[in-house]
Amino acid sequence: MPILNETIESIDARRSVRFYDSKPVDDEVLLQLLESANRAPSGFNLQPWYFVVVRDDDLRLKLRAAAMDQRQVTEAPVVVVFVADPECWKEQYDRVLELSRKSGALPEEVCRFYRKNVDLLFRTGPFGLFGFLKKFGIPLRRLLKPTPSAITSPTDARNYVKAQTMLSAATFMIAARSFGLDTSPMEGFDESRVRRILKIPASMSVPVMIALGYADQSEQAERSARIPLSEKVRINLFPEEEQKFPLS
Numbered sequence: 001m002p003i004l005n006e007t008i009e010s011i012d013a014r015r016s017v018r019f020y021d022s023k024p025v026d027d028e029v030l031l032q033l034l035e036s037a038n039r040a041p042s043g044f045n046l047q048p049w050y051f052v053v054v055r056d057d058d059l060r061l062k063l064r065a066a067a068m069d070q071r072q073v074t075e076a077p078v079v080v081v082f083v084a085d086p087e088c089w090k091e092q093y094d095r096v097l098e099l100s101r102k103s104g105a106l107p108e109e110v111c112r113f114y115r116k117n118v119d120l121l122f123r124t125g126p127f128g129l130f131g132f133l134k135k136f137g138i139p140l141r142r143l144l145k146p147t148p149s150a151i152t153s154p155t156d157a158r159n160y161v162k163a164q165t166m167l168s169a170a171t172f173m174i175a176a177r178s179f180g181l182d183t184s185p186m187e188g189f190d191e192s193r194v195r196r197i198l199k200i201p202a203s204m205s206v207p208v209m210i211a212l213g214y215a216d217q218s219e220q221a222e223r224s225a226r227i228p229l230s231e232k233v234r235i236n237l238f239p240e241e242e243q244k245f246p247l248s
């Protein structure tokens, strides 16, 4: 028997909806969804995301053209474009630490530790020299002690902040479902065109946009399929010959 609570029910009921009716999304609800997305976890609490809320009809028409003409972009009353900032580790992170210090969330020495490690993680130095050093130095260091991966190029930095921003997108979709709203995540779009339409700085990336609204009940799709959990969970070690889930 599945164990249910309201959060699990929202996770379970979420699906990608591509047909919407015209019912608008309440401002207060939308604000709460954005608050929830902003509460998502991120590495070092970097919070690299921005949320561009697009309700304007003309802009959504332009976005639809940049998104391979996907109908949900104009059918849903709201599209939230998730933006990830690879520069989040600079001044913005000083603000995160200052707020953390002031609220008592982090003691001073932890803030200093985070600042140092975030610099080490992101810094690539003039002409990428420090990045180059990290690229070759990290595998060498690993021969002596466990060493995590670090950012060695602008592409690494973009990928890192994209991954963090996706967590806020997932949180947003589950929160939306908890209010009876439906969503459609999309990465099928031309990122540079979307940046241009919404005046998003070129230094930032756009990992996903999410259409938000109420499903058109006459066009309900089947629930999407999943590979059974028993094939996805391994106990203790990855090779599956030993034990399967659930344990007998």
Ligand SMILES: Cc1cc2nc3c(=O)[nH]c(=O)nc-3n(C[C@H](O)[C@H](O)[C@H](O)COP(=O)(O)O)c2cc1C
Pocket: 014, 015, 016, 017, 018, 070, 185, 186, 187, 188, 189, 208, 223, 224
């Ligand atoms: C990062 C991401 C990008 C996606 N991009 C698109 C997209 O561009 N267009 C689309 O119709 N669906 C898109 N989807 C939806 C997936 O097809 C969908 O999540 C998957 O088939 C599972 O269905 P479900 O979301 O209803 O459970 C995307 C989903 C994710 C997570």
